[in-house]
Structure formats: structure tokens, C-alpha cells
Amino acid sequence: MGHRYGLGGRWVLRGVDLALPARALVRVEGGNGAGKSTLLRLLAGIDAPAEGQITGRPARRGYVPERFPAALPLTATGYLVHLGRIHGLRTAEAKRRAGEWLIRFGAAEHARTPLAELSKGTSQKVAVAQALLAAPDLLVLDEAWTGLDTAARAELDRAVAERVAAGATVVFVDHDPRRLAGAAGLTLRTGGGGVRTVTASAATGPTSGPQVLIEVVGPPGAVLPADLPGDPIRERQAEEYTGAGPHPGSGSGPVRLTVPAPYSDALLGALLTARPPWHIRQVVPEEAPAQAAAPAPGTSPEAAVEVSEAP
Amino acid sequence: MTALIRYQAALLARSQRWLAPLLLYAAVLAVGVQGGQPVLGSLGVAAAALLPVTAWAVHLCVGQEPPAARTVASAAVGPRRVHLAALLTATCCAAVLAVVTTAVVLLVSSPVTDDGARAVSRPSAALAGLLAALCCVLLGAAVGALSSRPVLVRRGWSVAAAVLGSLLALVTTGSPARYAVTDLVTGSRTGTFQPPVLPSLGAAVLAGAVAFLVCRIAARRG
Numbered sequence: 001m002g003h004r005y006g007l008g009g010r011w012v013l014r015g016v017d018l019a020l021p022a023r024a025l026v027r028v029e030g031g032n033g034a035g036k037s038t039l040l041r042l043l044a045g046i047d048a049p050a051e052g053q054i055t056g057r058p059a060r061r062g063y064v065p066e067r068f069p070a071a072l073p074l075t076a077t078g079y080l081v082h083l084g085r086i087h088g089l090r091t092a093e094a095k096r097r098a099g100e101w102l103i104r105f106g107a108a109e110h111a112r113t114p115l116a117e118l119s120k121g122t123s124q125k126v127a128v129a130q131a132l133l134a135a136p137d138l139l140v141l142d143e144a145w146t147g148l149d150t151a152a153r154a155e156l157d158r159a160v161a162e163r164v165a166a167g168a169t170v171v172f173v174d175h176d177p178r179r180l181a182g183a184a185g186l187t188l189r190t191g192g193g194g195v196r197t198v199t200a201s202a203a204t205g206p207t208s209g210p211q212v213l214i215e216v217v218g219p220p221g222a223v224l225p226a227d228l229p230g231d232p233i234r235e236r237q238a239e240e241y242t243g244a245g246p247h248p249g250s251g252s253g254p255v256r257l258t259v260p261a262p263y264s265d266a267l268l269g270a271l272l273t274a275r276p277p278w279h280i281r282q283v284v285p286e287e288a289p290a291q292a293a294a295p296a297p298g299t300s301p302e303a304a305v306e307v308s309e310a311p
Numbered sequence: 312m313t314a315l316i317r318y319q320a321a322l323l324a325r326s327q328r329w330l331a332p333l334l335l336y337a338a339v340l341a342v343g344v345q346g347g348q349p350v351l352g353s354l355g356v357a358a359a360a361l362l363p364v365t366a367w368a369v370h371l372c373v374g375q376e377p378p379a380a381r382t383v384a385s386a387a388v389g390p391r392r393v394h395l396a397a398l399l400t401a402t403c404c405a406a407v408l409a410v411v412t413t414a415v416v417l418l419v420s421s422p423v424t425d426d427g428a429r430a431v432s433r434p435s436a437a438l439a440g441l442l443a444a445l446c447c448v449l450l451g452a453a454v455g456a457l458s459s460r461p462v463l464v465r466r467g468w469s470v471a472a473a474v475l476g477s478l479l480a481l482v483t484t485g486s487p488a489r490y491a492v493t494d495l496v497t498g499s500r501t502g503t504f505q506p507p508v509l510p511s512l513g514a515a516v517l518a519g520a521v522a523f524l525v526c527r528i529a530a531r532r533g
Contacts, residue, residue: 005532044386048530063386070380073325082321085314087387130383140386 001052002193003038012038014193016052022137023227025164025183026171029198030190036173037066037142039190043171044140057138058169060087062131064144068123070115076102076126077111080133087134094133101129104159105152121147128152132159139163141172145179157262165229165266181209183230183260212264214257215281216271224255225274230263254281261285315388315396316403322375323400332367333408336360340412350420350431351499354440357412359492361444362451363477365405369455370473372401394461394529398522402452409444413437429502439498439506443491446507449514450480450488453521461532462525487514 002014012035020026020043030036041047042054044063072079077098084094102108105125110118115126124147131139139160145153157180160170172180187198214232218224224234235256259267264283271278323329343356373394376384384393417440422431456462458472480488487510498504 041382044382045389046382046385047390047532050531061386063383065379065382068379068383070377072322072377072380074321078321082314082318083383083387086318086384088314127379127383131386134387 001042001049001054003035003042003047003049003051011193013042013190013195014051016195018188018195018197020169020171021186022169023164023167024169024185025160025180026169027180027184027187028171028173028190029187035190035193035195039188039195040140040142040171040173044138058136060134060136061138061140062087062134062136063140064127064131064142066143066146067120068127069120070123070127072115075112075114076107076118076122079115079126080130083130084133087136089134097133098129101132102126104155105129106149106155121149121152124148125152128156128159132163135166135168136163137168139168139170141170141174143173143175145174145176154262158265161229161260161262161266165263165270178209180260180262182211183209183262185231210261211258211286212261213284213286214259214264214267214271215254215284216257216278217254217281218278219276222276222278224278225270228257229266229270230259232257232259232263232267258286312392312396312399315384315392316400318384319372319375319396319400320404323372323404326371326375328371328375329368329404332364332371335367336364336408336412340416344416344419346419347421349425349427349499350417350422350433350436351439351495351504352425353416353420354413354436354443355492355495355499357416358409358440358443358447358495359481359488361405361409361412362447362454362480362488363474364408365401365448365451366455366458366473366477368401368405369398369452370459370469372397373456373459390530391526394526395522398452398456398525401455402448402518405448405451406445409448410441413440413444416440424502425500431499431502435504435506439495439504442507442511443495446491446511446514447488449511449518450486451477453514453518454480456521456525461528487511487517 001016002011004011016039028036028039038047042049044061045054045057046063070079074082077095080098080101081091081094084097085091089097099108099111102111102125105128107122107125107129110122115123118126124144128144128148141160145156148156160172160180161183163170189196189198237254237256257267268280268283271280339360340357343360344353381393417433417437422433422436423429424431454473454476458476459469463469463472480486481492482489491507491510494504494507
């Protein structure tokens with residue numbers, strides 16, 4: 001797959017051949033003008049590649065541009081409802097989800113404000129909300145964090161983790177190397193017209209960001225679900241029955257799970273809704289992680305998006 | 312597609328940019344159509360004036376979204392459908408305008424030939440007028456689609472191409488619009504006329520082909 005803008009233009013990307021797995025967080029790195037945004041636009045389906053093709057995109061796709069100065073004659077909610085319907089939602093459902101996402105990003109008071117009057121940050125919140133509205137299976141974020149306030153940035157981190165936990169492929173570019181550090185399962189680097197897969201150790205910046213330690217106890221004989229969000233590091237504690245308190249005298253000791261911080265909510269949700277549910281004993285944030293997070297390989301072999309050289 | 316057209320229509324309605332082409336059309340009708348004049352000639356003027364107005368409407372719909380909003384919609388459903396929705400919205404608005412003006416012209420005009428000697432049947436005049444108007448709408452949409460983004464991006468070239476294209480579509484021999492309008496005008500003189508079915512079909516095929524081509528280019532260039 002390759003792309004250039006215009007017939008006589010320079011090839012921005014050429015000879016790119018890669019497959020993106022489902023249920024994965026993919027970071028794209030590269031210098032200015034190295035073709036990061038072009039790659040994202042091609043993956044999202046905004047531009048068709050000038051040669052080769054991209055196949056197997058999921059039906060529900062969301063894209064967040066870096067800047068969203070949409071001077072449209074609609075209110076924030078009006079725009080989101082229109083976009084929700086374009087994504088295939090019913091009007092009532094689109095309205096409900098639009099309200100939910102605006103509340104999550106702290107923009108509820110701007111729900112009835114015309115888009116043209118919104119500040120840069122609030123516009124960006126609307127842009128992020130429209131992409132998350134339809135629960136996309138492919139989410140493409142082109143520096144979507146730019147312009148968001150701290151709370152909204154953290155919320156977007158969590159929303160991204162939620163989407164990955166739900167089986168989506170999330171591809172993102174961000175100039176902050178700490179963004180979702182340790183959470184990305186795959187890093188791609190653009191440059192020189194090509195795209196390379198970078199191993200976790202060679203990626204720029206720290207490979208592990210803030211982590212959360214969650215201690216859980218399962219029902220007797222229960223095994224932890226296999227595909228937990230964020231692929232937590234599991235440590236089974238020794239049986240520590242003391243006789244005091246309502247401790248179930250079972251053979252299952254507490255298990256300590258360590259995940260990148262953005263995944264903690266998704267992991268807790270998965271544990272509490274598991275059949276049978278797990279009991280949460282404690283949740284401890286770990287700012288300085290003791291161990292480097294090694295992403296568990298091969299969580300999902302099937303490809304969600306495939307980029308091939310074939311015309 | 313319905314959701315996309317609703318979105319485009321909402322943008323067009325709230326932007327108030329539709330006012331300028333509508334006023335132009337109203338001005339042309341005010342000059343060209345007078346109460347009590349022969350119906351077929353007035354229908355011909357009303358139909359011909361719709362062609363540039365439709366091209367203008369297409370320009371408005373295709374260009375009304377800022378690039379950021381367009382990329383967002385393109386990612387959701389693909390750039391072809393986004394572009395097609397813009398074309399369809401403009402064409403549907405122009406078609407509604409065509410029906411309304413045909414009805415108004417039929418009501419205010421007198422059902423006679425130019426010399427007043429022979430009567431013209433109102434139902435057959437209505438059918439011929441409606442088909443001629445539709446023919447002009449479809450050709451205007453084709454002209455608008457070919458003279459705007461993504462084919463012509465620069466504004467100056469775009470406007471010049473739309474004006475020239477509309478003029479050529481009305482006067483070139485073999486153009487369905489010229490055929491349909493001429494049929495009405497000569498019918499008004501002689502009293503014999505046929506509903507322009509064939510030109511309308513030709514215009515529909517042409518507009519479909521142009522839409523297909525333009526949407527393909529839109530996918531390539533974003």
C-alpha cells in the first residue's frame with residue numbers, strides 16, 4: 001500500500017504491508033511530515049491509497065482529527081445526534097449517548113451551545129465524543145488529546161482502554177511519549193516513506209507509565225478469565241487465612257493484578273461482571289512501577305485491518 | 312444515506328446560504344414569467360433558470376462542511392457516500408423548487424399558445440413542464456458536481472466553470488436541457504408539443520455517470 005497526494009506528488013508512504021490485530025492499542029510514531037497523519041487517514045478510510053488496498057475494516061469506525069474548528073450551524077448535541085445517526089444509531093439512542101459522552105468529558109453545560117461559539121478545547125471534546133458515540137471497532141486518534149484539559153485527557157485514556165477491552169482496534173498518534181505508555185500493544189514508526197513495527201523496548205520514552213495494582217479474590221476453584229482488559233500481570237498470593245473476618249476457607253488465595261492505569265476501570269468492570277464475579281479487595285495506584293510491563297503477545301491472532309501490496 | 316442527507320439538509324437550511332440562489336431564481340421568474348402569459352413559454356423560462364440555480368446549490372452543499380467535519384463523516388461511512396449525500400441533498404432541494412415553481416406557473420399563466428388562437432391542455436403542459444424542469448435540475452447538478460470540489464478546488468475557477476458550464480448546457484446542440492426547453496418554447500408557438508421523456512432520461516444517465524465519477528475522485532482525494 002502506498003500513498004501520495006496528487007499525481008505528481010511525492011510518495012508519502014510506499015510499500016507498506018501490515019496487519020493490525022483486533023483488540024489492540026496501536027501507537028504510531030514518527031517525525032513531522034513522516035506520514036503519520038497520512039497513515040491514519042488511510043486506515044480510517046478518509047483517503048483511498050494511491051496504490052494497493054486496505055481490506056477488512058470493521059463497519060463502525062471513528063476518527064478524531066487534531067483540530068476540530070467546525071464552524072457548523074448546529075449545537076453540540078445537534079451535531080452529535082446527526083453524527084450518531086450517520087453511524088447508524090436511532091435518534092433517541094444517539095441523543096442519550098451524546099448526553100452521556102458530553103457529561104463524561106465535562107462539557108455537559110455546552111450541550112446547547114452552537115459549535116461555532118465553543119472554545120478550542122470544548123470543540124475537541126465534541127470531536128472525541130462523536131467518534132466514541134457509536135462504540136467503534138476501529139478508532140483512529142490523530143493527536144486527539146491536543147487541546148483537552150487534564151480531566152478530559154484522563155477520561156479519553158480510559159475511554160480508549162474501554163474500547164480496546166471491548167475488542168476494538170485503536171490507532172493513535174500523540175507527541176507526548178507518556179501518553180498511554182505501557183498500554184500500547186504495538187508501536188509503528190513512520191519515516192522514509194515506510195512503516196516499521198517497533199518492539200516495546202525500542203520505542204521512545206518509558207515503556208511503562210502509571211500502573212494500578214488490584215487485589216482480587218475469586219470464588220473457590222474459579223480461574224481468572226483469560227482475556228482480561230490490559231493484559232494484567234498476575235501474581236497469586238499464598239493462602240493467608242488468619243481466622244479473623246469472614247474469609248472463605250477456600251483453596252483460592254488472593255491474586256494481584258497489575259495493569260496500566262487507563263485500563264483499571266475496564267479491568268474492574270470485567271472482574272465484577274465475570275461469571276462468577278470476583279471480589280475486589282483493594283485497588284492501589286502505583287506511580288513508580290516495580291516491574292516493566294511486558295505486553296502479552298498473541299492475544300488475538302485475527303487481523304482487523306489488513307494493508308496489502310496487492311492492487 | 313438518509314441520515315447523511317438529513318445532516319446535509321440541516322446544514323444547508325441553517326446556514327442560510329440557500330437564500331442567494333433562491334433570490335436569483337425569484338428575480339429571473341419575476342422578469343420572465345408574468346401572470347396571464349402563455350403557459351408553455353413561461354414553463355420554459357422557469358425550467359431553464361433552474362439549471363444554474365441547481366449548480367449553485369450543489370456548490371453550496373459540497374462546500375458547506377469544514378474539512379475537519381468532512382473527514383469525521385468520511386471516516387464513519389466513507390468519502391463516496393458523504394459526497395453523494397451532498398449531491399443528492401442539493402438535487403432534491405432543486406427538485407422540490409422545480410415542483411413548486413411549475414405549479415405556480417401553471418396557476419398564474421393562461422393555457423393558450425403565443426398567438427392566443429389555440430388552447431393548451433393544462434395537464435399535458437404540467438407534465439411537459441415538470442419533465443423539462445427535472446431535466447434542467449439533473450443537468451445543473453452534473454454541471455455543479457463537475458465544477459466544484461474535488462474536481463475544481465480553487466474558488467475562482469470553480470465559479471467560472473459553473474457559469475460557463477450552465478450556459479453551455481443550455482445552448483449546446485444535443486444537450487438534453489436545450490432539447491427540453493426548446494420543445495416547450497416551440498410548442499408555445501405551434502401548439503404541438505411532447506413531454507420531454509427522452510431528454511429527461513438522457514439527463515438522468517448523464518447525472519448518474521457524473522456522480523459516480525466525482526464520488527470516486529472524492530474517495531481518492533479525501
